[in-house]
Amino acid sequence: MQSDNPFRTLQNYRAAFLRQDFPAGISVFLVALPLCLGIALASGAPLFSGLVAGMIGGIIVGLLSGSEVSVSGPAAGLAVIVADAIAKIGSYEAFLAAVVIAGLIQLLLGLLKAGRFSSFFPDSVIKGMLVAIGLVIILKQIPHALGRDNDYEGEFEFAQLADGENTISEIYRAIETASPGAVLISALSLAFLIIWERTAGRSNRTFFRNFPGALIVVFIGIGLNEFFRTAMPTWYLGDTAHQHMVQVPIIAAGKSPFSIFDFPDFSVLANPQVYFIGITIAIVASLETLLNLEASDRLDPHRRVSSPDKELIAQGIGNTLSGMIGGLPVTSVVVRTTANIYSGSRSRMSSVLHGIFLLVAVFLGGPLLNLIPLSCLAAVLIMVGYKLAKPKIFKSIYKDGRTQFIPFIITVLGIIFTDLLIGIAIGSVVGILFVLYTNFQSTFSVTRVENKVLILFEKDLFFLSKPQLKDALRSLRPGDEVIIDGSRAQFIDHDIYHILLDFKDTAQSQGIRYELRNVELNVQPKKAPKLVPAME
Incomplete structure (x- = not known):
């Protein structure tokens, strides 16, 4: 102890x-x-x-x-x-x-x-x-x-x-x-x-x-x-x-x-x-x-x-x-x-x-x-x-x-071929980049049933999710019925929000039915309900 x-x-x-x-x-x-x-x-x-x-x-x-x-x-x-x-x-x-x-x-x-x-x-x-x-x-x-x-x-x-x-x-x-x-x-x-x-x-x-x-x-x-x-x-x-x-x-x-x-x-x-x-x-x-x-x-x-x-x-x-x-x-x-x-x-x-x-x-x-x-x-x-x-x-x-393994081995090689502090700095940068990459791979899910598509935001969306979101929107086909659901996101970045708004015009020109649900700019965290003490 x-x-x-x-x-x-x-x-x-x-x-x-x-x-x-x-x-x-x-x-x-x-x-x-x-x-x-x-x-x-x-x-x-x-x-x-x-x-x-x-x-x-x-x-x-x-x-x-x-x-x-x-x-x-x-x-x-x-x-x-x-x-x-x-x-x-x-x-x-x-x-x-x-x-x-x-x-x-x-x-x-x-x-x-x-x-x-x-x-x-x-x-x-x-x-x-x-x-x-x-x-x-x-x-x-x-x-x-x-x-x-x-x-x-x-x-x-x-x-x-x-x-x-x-x-x-x-x-x-x-x-x-x-x-x-x-x-x-x-x-x-x-x-x-x-x-x-x-x-x-x-x-x-x-x-x-x-x-x-x-x-x-x-x-x-x-x-x-x-x-x-x-x-x-x-x-x-x-x-x-x-x-x-x-x-x-x-x-x-x-x-x-x-x-x-x-x-x-x-x-x-x-x-x-x-x-x-x-x-x-x-x-x-x-x-x-x-x-x-x-x-x-x-x-x-x-x-x-x-x-x-x-x-x-x-x-x-x-x-x-x-x-x-x-x-x-x-x-x-x-x-x-x-x-x-x-x-x-x-x-x-x-x-x-x-x-x-x-x-x-x-x-x-x-x-x-x-x-x-x-x-x-x-x-x-x-x-x-x-x-x-x-x-x-x-x-x-x-x-x-x-x-x-990649941040690990880069840290090892960095320390061996430079010195302790420089090697750790290099490894830390690579490690943080991998953490960010992994974290932003699962910010939303795409579910397709025939021509019906649901894009569900699983958590907050920051600008680092832009590439994945653009790929998902580009994969939509004429005749699709698409719902973008942001109910689980407490924060939506400015860049993400405007990509979704701008796609409305693209969807209309391609014959895609496109609906945004609970998608707002900079959504604030929802307040937890107050707990009422139990009666004795």
Whole structure:
């Protein structure tokens, strides 16, 4: 059950929940760690800023979220916007002021109940988004699995700004330059994860279901790479030109732990550009969050319904705090959320735990985490991607008919070959057009018995029904007796009304008897009769 009190669930946690949320939190942490660093790098921001955003997204937004399974953090979809904004406004500290403004705007949107707009996205587009993200995860992780790390972790765009390649050409380059050590680590990690999941599905032992296989994969990766260091130095992954390892920044000896934080420069509030940047971030971050919330509800095995307004409030508070202490903008993120759900999460505690693990990683675990090869984490992400884009999903949606499949597949292709937001925009336009097309195919019926024809308006008629109505009128034959009945229509569009009036002259010239019944321009809805209370 949802509650207005975000701490109610914490008060009612049971050991059974924690047994599932703790390993899920570890799995999400392992997925989120390289993504936080990669997105910060792509944004032209300090590396710590991605980790700070991950902590805020996990702990603060996780506690206040409108969803039990959504996980928030820095988003790849905002990387280009952030990099451009930092360059325009002059410094990262000045940019942080815009993040604070964005958070306050999101908070206001949540209070104004703007989250309801998430319901306007067609179902086929949401399904297409999930499948496309799964495919993009697989395609983007193949180079990392092969040891090529020219492109940063977490990028979703087809055209790669980091190295001038695209998703397809990057895979080709990775095959050309494949590292034997990375290939062996990723192949063994992937094989282990497949066996582990099959065993967990068939076994009654709680160990397999509750212990995170991703953690064992990390140990496999570290162990193999350390073996390569001593026994097969040419396969070792720590000495390559582009360090094929997690790279958590280490706080220098003697420096305060608070030295990692940056603080906003509010002197730029006199510059109108900072407000434009803040509004842009708020709109894009809110859109990504609402889309992911719709998607996470579909993936949630317990079918809980999230509150989009509560989520916007949580994101607003999270972005305000993130901007105040040097973090990147925060959104609900599909990759982390999917990893969370497929790792068996039961509640928001897994998101909070992943944020706590990021906090520990920054202050205590950097040297150990920097031993993790990216190739073993790539295997974890490839498994997440496969679960989102299983072949049976394509078959299922294809069976739903072309009105569902065409918007779905266009959304998938749009996201793969452009980016997340553009692909969703293209898919949404196509989806809405199909909804309109389907809706206006059945606005009226035509019944013919010999030369008697009844054209009955089944519902309101708008201008989009003009082609079908003209075809029906053109099909009438000399000698027909035609009745146009509009009694079921509460609204008749101006264009429709005048087509019907103009056809009177055509009917007369063709020898057609033509009668309009209850056909009026802009018919108003009929008032329901007042109900009289029953006598006791």
